[in-house]
Amino acid sequence: MKLGELAARLGCTLEGPANVEVTGVAGLDEAGPTEISFLANPKYIRKLKTTRAAAIIVSPDIPSGDRALLRSDNPYLTFAKALEVFFPPYRPPAGIHPTAVIAPDTKLGRHPSIGPYVVIEEGVEIGDDCVLKSFVAVYRQAKIGHRFLAHSHSVVREGVRIGNDVILQNGVVVGSDGYGFAKQADGSYYKIVQAGTAVIEDNVEIQANACVDRAGVGETRIRRGAKIDNLVQVGHGSDVGENSLLCGQAGLAGSSKIGRNVVLAGQVGVAGHLTIGDNVIATAQSGIPNDVEANKVVSGYPAMDNSQWLKCAAAYARLPEMFATYRKVLRFLEKQDAGS
Numbered sequence: 001m002k003l004g005e006l007a008a009r010l011g012c013t014l015e016g017p018a019n020v021e022v023t024g025v026a027g028l029d030e031a032g033p034t035e036i037s038f039l040a041n042p043k044y045i046r047k048l049k050t051t052r053a054a055a056i057i058v059s060p061d062i063p064s065g066d067r068a069l070l071r072s073d074n075p076y077l078t079f080a081k082a083l084e085v086f087f088p089p090y091r092p093p094a095g096i097h098p099t100a101v102i103a104p105d106t107k108l109g110r111h112p113s114i115g116p117y118v119v120i121e122e123g124v125e126i127g128d129d130c131v132l133k134s135f136v137a138v139y140r141q142a143k144i145g146h147r148f149l150a151h152s153h154s155v156v157r158e159g160v161r162i163g164n165d166v167i168l169q170n171g172v173v174v175g176s177d178g179y180g181f182a183k184q185a186d187g188s189y190y191k192i193v194q195a196g197t198a199v200i201e202d203n204v205e206i207q208a209n210a211c212v213d214r215a216g217v218g219e220t221r222i223r224r225g226a227k228i229d230n231l232v233q234v235g236h237g238s239d240v241g242e243n244s245l246l247c248g249q250a251g252l253a254g255s256s257k258i259g260r261n262v263v264l265a266g267q268v269g270v271a272g273h274l275t276i277g278d279n280v281i282a283t284a285q286s287g288i289p290n291d292v293e294a295n296k297v298v299s300g301y302p303a304m305d306n307s308q309w310l311k312c313a314a315a316y317a318r319l320p321e322m323f324a325t326y327r328k329v330l331r332f333l334e335k336q337d338a339g340s
Helices: 002-011 042-049 075-086 306-317 319-339
Strands: 013-015 035-038 055-059 068-072 173-176 181-183 189-191 197-200 211-213 219-222 295-297
Touching: 002 013, 002 068, 013 295, 035 075, 055 075, 068 189, 197 211, 211 219, 295 306, 306 319
Parallel strands: 035 055, 055 068, 173 211, 197 219
Antiparallel strands: 013 068, 181 189
């Protein structure tokens, strides 16, 4: 593909020769003379002098030089779209593999692609253009929208409701039993029936081996556009807001309410029955034991304002020196008291 044609497809302004042949996309360090790359973070601007890329996707404020540039208001997003040009998503052909086990009353939309050893139980409804890879299981009475993509070994449990354009990566479980047990007089635990459900709205992606538990009563809900990373646990009765990101190994205890556009970085833990406001960012390994107001950045355990946590972390690194100074002062004062 010629660079000029690619610029037009991506909606970029081209600065440089339009007839250069482009064959792919790569990072700044790896790109060769027939590949394009991108610069999203200005701190890497020095790499524009050393990269071998045929052209670089940059923001409008990057100075012009002797390199071909594709100017975009959002270089990272444009790079993502460029990847799709050269590596379009594969969709397997429509059809139902003979080893699939599908209940007679299942309602499948148009053009389904059902892989080997898929199991679909009674009363299930799935919309148009679904792709269910091998060993996917959909339990009874689940309702799923259009363009559903479920990778191998993902599971949709009974009565779960899923919207349109949802992706489940390998090993995802949606609607597993919530962690509900009542302690008995003899110290043992009695399982509480998890009679609720889980609801996944449109344009949600849940990545590998993440779990979204069903509610004991009512529902667990993942709202439109949310993205859930690998190994995330969403406890029963939780509500995750629109376009929020739950990063790897984050965990929500039951009945957590997460606002819109929230980012919980890796290994963030949220105690149960809490509310986290819109636009909150919790940095990696934060532990959140209390509600968090909207628009806050929090860190540490117990989670506090990020700027305060940075000061605490800096002081913590100096504690041995501070303690040694304290002991010297203490000994000096003791000598003063002894001599008086």
